Amino acid sequence: xxxxxxxxxxxxxxxxxxxxxxxxxxxxxxxxxxxxxxxxxxxxxxxxxxxxxxxxxxxxxxxxxxxxxxxxxxxxxxxxxxxxxxxxxxxxxxxxxxxxxxxxxxxxxxxxxxxxxxxxxxxxxxxxxxxxxxxxx
Amino acid sequence: xxxxxxxxxxxxxxxxxxxxxxxxxxxxxxxxxxxxxxxxxxxxxxxxxxxxxxxxxxxxxxxxxxxxxxxxxxxxxxxxxxxxxxxxxxxxxxxxxxxxxxxxxxxxxxxxxxxxxxxxxxxxxxxxxxxxxxxxxxxxxxxxxxxxxxxxxxxxxxxxxxxxxxxxxxxxxxxxxxxxxxxxxxxxxxxxxxxxxxxxxxxxxxxxxxxxxxxxxxxxxxxxxxxxxxxxxxxxxxxxxxxxxxxxxxxxxxxxxxxxxxxxxxxxxxxxxxxxxxxxxxxxxxxxxxxxxxxxxxxxxxxxxxxxxxxxxxxxxxxxxxxxxxxxxxxxxxxxxxxxxxxxxx
Numbered sequence: 341x342x343x344x345x346x347x348x349x350x351x352x353x354x355x356x357x358x359x360x361x362x363x364x365x366x367x368x369x370x371x372x373x374x375x376x377x378x379x380x381x382x383x384x385x386x387x388x389x390x391x392x393x394x395x396x397x398x399x400x401x402x403x404x405x406x407x408x409x410x411x412x413x414x415x416x417x418x419x420x421x422x423x424x425x426x427x428x429x430x431x432x433x434x435x436x437x438x439x440x441x442x443x444x445x446x447x448x449x450x451x452x453x454x455x456x457x458x459x460x461x462x463x464x465x466x467x468x469x470x471x472x473x474x475x476x477x
Numbered sequence: 478x479x480x481x482x483x484x485x486x487x488x489x490x491x492x493x494x495x496x497x498x499x500x501x502x503x504x505x506x507x508x509x510x511x512x513x514x515x516x517x518x519x520x521x522x523x524x525x526x527x528x529x530x531x532x533x534x535x536x537x538x539x540x541x542x543x544x545x546x547x548x549x550x551x552x553x554x555x556x557x558x559x560x561x562x563x564x565x566x567x568x569x570x571x572x573x574x575x576x577x578x579x580x581x582x583x584x585x586x587x588x589x590x591x592x593x594x595x596x597x598x599x600x601x602x603x604x605x606x607x608x609x610x611x612x613x614x615x616x617x618x619x620x621x622x623x624x625x626x627x628x629x630x631x632x633x634x635x636x637x638x639x640x641x642x643x644x645x646x647x648x649x650x651x652x653x654x655x656x657x658x659x660x661x662x663x664x665x666x667x668x669x670x671x672x673x674x675x676x677x678x679x680x681x682x683x684x685x686x687x688x689x690x691x692x693x694x695x696x697x698x699x700x701x702x703x704x705x706x707x708x709x710x711x712x713x714x715x716x717x718x719x720x721x722x723x724x725x726x727x728x729x730x731x732x733x734x735x736x737x738x739x740x741x742x743x744x745x746x747x748x749x750x751x752x753x754x755x756x757x758x759x760x761x762x763x764x765x766x767x768x769x770x771x772x773x774x775x776x777x778x779x780x781x782x783x784x785x786x787x788x789x790x791x792x793x794x795x796x797x798x799x800x801x802x803x804x805x806x807x808x809x810x811x812x813x814x815x816x817x818x819x820x821x822x823x
Contacts, residue, residue, distance in 0.1 A: 344602035346498070347484050348591045348610075350505035351601055354513040355587035359580050359735050362560065366731035369561040381567045381631040382726055391569060392635045393627065401639045404797060408646035411805070415653045418812070419609060422660040425816060434820035441816065445809055452805065461801035463794030 403460050414448055483508040483601050508601050512590050519771075520741045523778060525555040528741075531779065535786035556734075564730040571628035578628060578724075579732045581621035582739035589614035589746045592668050596759025596766020600669065607668035608660065608754070612653055615705065615746055618739065619645040622714065625736065626724040637723020640793060641707070641714035647800030648704035648711070651808035655698045658808075658815040659687050659754045672758035686757040694811050695755050699780070701804060702747045704796075707740065708781040710788040713796060748777030 381388045421441055428437040455461055481489075484504040488495040495501065526541065526549060533540035541548035566575075592607040594600040604610060619642060626638015660666060663674040679685040688695040704711035715723040725736045752758060752773035759766030791799065 343501075344482065344592075344604040346501050347482060347505040347508060347602035348588075348604070350484075350502065351509040351512060351591040352584075352588055353506065354509040355584035356580065358513055358517065358587070359583045362734065363731050366560040366564070366734075369557075370730055371561075371563050373563060378565060379568045381569070381629070382721065383632065384721075388631075392630050392632045393569075393571070395632065395635060397635070397639060400797075401643050404643050404801070405646055407801070408650070411650045412646075415650055415657065418654070418657055419660070419666070422657045422812075423664065423666060425661050426664040426819060429820050438816055438820055442813065445813060449806075449809065452801075456802065461797060463797045465794060 400463060407455060407460060410451065411448070414444075417444070481598065482603050483511070483599055486598050505601070509591075512599070512601050513587060515595075516587060516590055516742060516745060519745055519774075520738055521552050521556070523745070524737060524741045525552050527778075528782060531782045532786055535783070559734045560731055562730040564732065567630060567727045569630040570727070571630070574624045574628035575727075576732075578621050578625035579728065579735035579739070581624060582618055583735045583742065584739075585614050585617040585621065586739050586742035586746050588617075590749065593749045593753055594668050594672050594758050595749075595770045596768075599767060603667060603669050605665075605667050608656060608666040608671065611668070611746075611750055612656060615743070615750065616645065616649055618743055621739070622724050625728070629724070629727040631727050633720040633722070633726045634724050636720050637714045637716075637726070640716075640720075641724060643793070644704055644707070644711060644714060644796060644800075647797060648701045648804065651697060651800070651804035652701040652705055654805075654808040654812050655694050655701065656750075656754060658691065658694050658812045661812075661815050661819050662687060662690065668753055668758075671754055672760070675757040676760060684757055684760060686755060686760075688755040691811075691815060694815070697804065697808055697811060698751060698755065699777075701808075702751060702777075703781060703784055704800070706744045706747045706781065708744070709785045710791045711796065712785070712790055713793060716790060744778055744781055745774055747781075748774035751777050 381392075383389075418441070425437060452461075484501055484507075485495045487504045487508055488500055491504075493500045493504070495504075529540040529551075530547075541551040544550040544554055589611045591601045592604065592611055594603075622641040622645075623638045626634045626636075626641065629635070659671065663671045665671060665674075675684060675686050677685050679689055683689060703709070707714050713719075715725070720726075725733065728736055749770075752770060756773050759770040761769030761772075764772075
């Protein structure tokens with residue numbers, strides 16, 4: 341059995357080579373006709389105002405990303421447990437294997453409940469959106 | 478059932494020594510080129526042709542039918558048309574990131590196919606961490622989406638990029654946790670072992686595919702996968718009626734092709750993961766394994782296209798609530814329940 345990562349590395353080379361070769365072919369085929377105003381970013385036909393890279397964005401995108409970090413680490417910790425679970429149950433019995441994980445997930449569920457109560461997983465609508473919904477109802 | 482990975486089979490077939498590293502590197506490259514070509518063919522068939530035909534069938538229209546049998550040569554025409562379009566670089570784009578994003582989106586999705594067993598010994602590599610690897614590569618596409626959204630210097634793109642992250646982080650965890658519940662059954666992350674564990678019979682002729690053993694997990698995974706690949710009802714990163722085309726608004730020519738292609742490869746990668754861990758991989762009666770594997774991933778592709786035509790898009794607040802309050806809680810419950818059931822049986 342040879343090292344499987346050689347083959348994965350080979351696919352990485354191929355996976356990068358395919359898009360790059362497409363770019364190369366395209367650069368040979370495509371025209372370049374620079375014109376006034378062609379390079380403006382698309383803003384529904386209006387003249388674009390300001391840069392989008394200094395724009396203020398909704399903080400809630402940041403909140404869910406923070407939550408994700410916690411739960412992502414949790415899944416990383418769960419994975420080794422799932423792999424050995426069957427053998428471990430056969431070796432030391434079910435309670436000893438399952439109970440720690442129930443406690444671990446329990447702690448996380450309490451954390452999720454806390455985030456839930458504090459509205460971190462609830463999208464707060466702007467007053468304008470809420471008002472609009474009232475008028476249409 | 479355990480068959481040698483593709484590079485080794487190739488080396489034996491061509492009469493080289495499979496123990497020498499240079500030979501294996503060359504054979505791996507050939508194998509990788511084969512896998513890459515296979516998936517690119519599928520994508521070429523799906524993107525410009527099958528998608529149009531399927532959507533047309535759903536909406537009672539006639540799709541491409543002028544060039545070639547069933548309009549199939551539209552694939553060639555579209556490839557030439559899109560590759561020969563002018564590449565417009567908008568003002569103020571963040572240059573290296575803007576150019577790299579299509580590359581990241583397209584190549585990371587392709588990378589996941591390295592560990593997928595496609596039947597008839599077509600599996601490039603079989604590392605012990607196969608499932609973790611395939612989840613890792615599948616979720617790397619979000620990095621590309623953020624790069625595209627941020628670097629485009631367009632407000633629609635930026636919103637699309639943000640939405641893509643919010644969606645992917647909300648559905649990534651249910652996806653992986655549901656995948657983990659399969660690992661409890663199989664007891665291994667190695668793709669070939671997960672497939673082998675699904676070969677015994679469950680009841681009569683019905684094989685013990687995990688879709689039959691644990692249909693609840695299967696449904697959860699299918700839904701989370703729709704969000705992961707960004708198809709309806711979870712297509713808010715693109716949302717054509719709200720934010721033009723989301724993160725791909727400013728991409729034209731070959732970059733557009735790469736972003737679009739990356740999305741389709743990603744759908745097929747999602748299908749390949751589902752086929753491998755829930756539908757017995759390449760297993761099936763009469764027909765060879767590779768054919769069954771293709772039927773299964775095209776089945777998942779059809780499902781995503783069906784959802785695309787039939788289910789309305791959710792809003793961002795609904796998306797967050799379904800993801801964090803519904804799917805996450807259900808997937809944790811599924812994990813514990815699976816553990817209890819397996820513990821009682823074992």
